[in-house]
Amino acid sequence: MAAPSLLNWRRVSSFTGPVPRARHGHRAVAIRELMIIFGGGNEGIADELHVYNTATNQWFLPAVRGDIPPGCAAHGFVCDGTRILVFGGMVEYGRYSNELYELQASRWLWKKVKPHPPPSGLPPCPRLGHSFSLYGNKCYLFGGLANESEDSNNNVPRYLNDFYELELQHGSGVVGWSIPVTKGVVPSPRESHTAVIYCKRDSGSPKMYVFGGMCGARLDDLWQLDLETMSWSKPETKGTVPLPRSLHTASVIGNKMYIFGGWVPHKGENTETSPHDCEWRCTSSFSYLNLDTTEWTTLVSDSQEDKKNSRPRPRAGHCAVAVGTRLYFWSGRDGYKKALNSQVCCKDLWYLDTEKPPAPSQVQLIKATTNSFHVKWDEVSTVEGYLLQLSTDLPYQAASSDSSAAPNMQDQ
Structure with missing residues (x-):
């Protein structure tokens, strides 16, 4: 069990190339040593594809071509080999997408794909803040936030807890959507949650773990979906459960799911601030769930101060990717500046080695x-x-x- 004092955070201070502007609501995946970032924004939504080479500490903008998607935020973003899929997200305030794009990263070629609708039922509605997880030749879509109004300027939010399966073709293209019949109690509607998929080495049954999110209030519940039996359950856990949160990240390395950052309830009792100001704040807390034993371990608690700036400051809407056993975190927002009516975004890139590096040959x-x-x-x-x-x-x-x-x- 790791102790907070043993965590060795490193801020990347020496790099080359065009650094993307700070943002929140973006997504990232890793292809070998490359961290690939798309979407998000702060003053407008970004539509560029940025790549960071973790081996050379170099940023670059690949020359993409094809059916280049519009910029989006809070979208689904998964990687299958050297193929990346983008689904949904917010394309402008109040207007959400349910379009699907494929990027062949070996050629930086975008392609808009049109999956077949489900045999029964409607395809996924436009949404943001959903989870989009890959296992084998299928992607699993859960939840999110939809706009019930036809007028994008009149946002009528509707939280979702629908569940879809997207079958992929080998190498390129997709087959279509389906709506699996699930058993058990379904998680409550939510958005800005996380979902990861893990399969024990001695068990052939992959499971999807959904944690947290937002449905008018932040959530701290953990749900498990057995992808073979399609049965939902709430696993019993040990240890200290992280605070309720949304806009956090969840990353699987080995048998551990690492949870970092997000919006959490404000515990402060400053009487000079209004109740609305105390509803939520960003956090830099860091925990992991052992997916074999379902035990939580706190690595950095919410109350720990960081006077030496030795780790990432509190943030939400950031991105996190695993390159081997190393976790990278980039950007995100750390607050709201009322005077400017804008989010305050972080510009920093950090990494953490979750395990001791292997000895050389x-x-x-x-x-x-x-x-x-x-x-x-x-x-x-x-x-x-x-x-x-x-x-x-x-x-x-x-x-x-x-x-x-x-x-x-x-x-x-």
């Missing part, structure tokens, strides 16, 4: 002389430095007086 001695030697080993992508320990391996008997006998240098 065996060190090989390439060349040795009386006063130097050359060794080599395979690079570990998430390691910034190496410590090589050497010792003199003397024979069991007393050393020979022959000065030509060179010591055998080994790593320990």
Whole structure:
């Protein structure tokens, strides 16, 4: 069980290339060492595709072509190999989308795809703040927020808890939507929640975990959907459950689901602020759920101060991606500036190694002389430095007086 003092947050301060403007409501996925970001915004919705190379610390704007989608925020964004799918989101205030786009990242080629509607029932309505999760050749859509009004300027919100399955074709294209028949109690309607899919190594039954979200109030409930039996349940958990929240991130590394940030209820008792001002605030709390034991562990509590700026400041609507066992966090909003009537967005990029990096492969001695030697080993992508320990391996008997006998240098 990790302790907060052992967390080694790193802020990326040295990089090259065109840095995207700060924003919230964007999404990100990882393809090998690349972090690919799309959408979101602050003053208007962004429509560019930004890529950050975690190996070279370089930002770049790929030359995309094809059916380039309009900018959107709070959309679905998943990665299948080198193919990325974008579904829904807000394209302008009060106007939401239910369109589906595919990006072939190997060629930076966009394509608008039109899945078949469900055999029975309607296709998903336009929405934002939904979850869109991939497992195998299927994407799973749950919940979100719809606008009941036909006038985008007259927003009549409706929280959703519908559930769809989207079958993908191999490599490119989709088959169509379906509406699975589920068992058990369905989670309450919500938006800005998270959903991840995890399958135990000794069990062939993948499960989708839905956490938190918003339905007029922030939520802290955890739901599990068995994707084989299509049965909903509420697993019993141990440990301290994170505060109710929305606009947080959930990332799976190994058997752990890491929850970071989001909007949480305001616990302050400052009598000089109105009740409305105390309803919510951003958080930098950080927890994980062991998906094998369903036990929560708090890594950074909501009450822990950070006077040295040694970790990301509170935020919501940010993005998080896992590159190997390393978690990257970028941008998001950390408050609301009333004087300017705008969100205050973070401009920083952070990462955290969730596990100790693996040891390099065996060190090989390439060349040795009386006063130097050359060794080599395979690079570990998430390691910034190496410590090589050497010792003199003397024979069991007393050393020979022959000065030509060179010591055998080994790593320990």
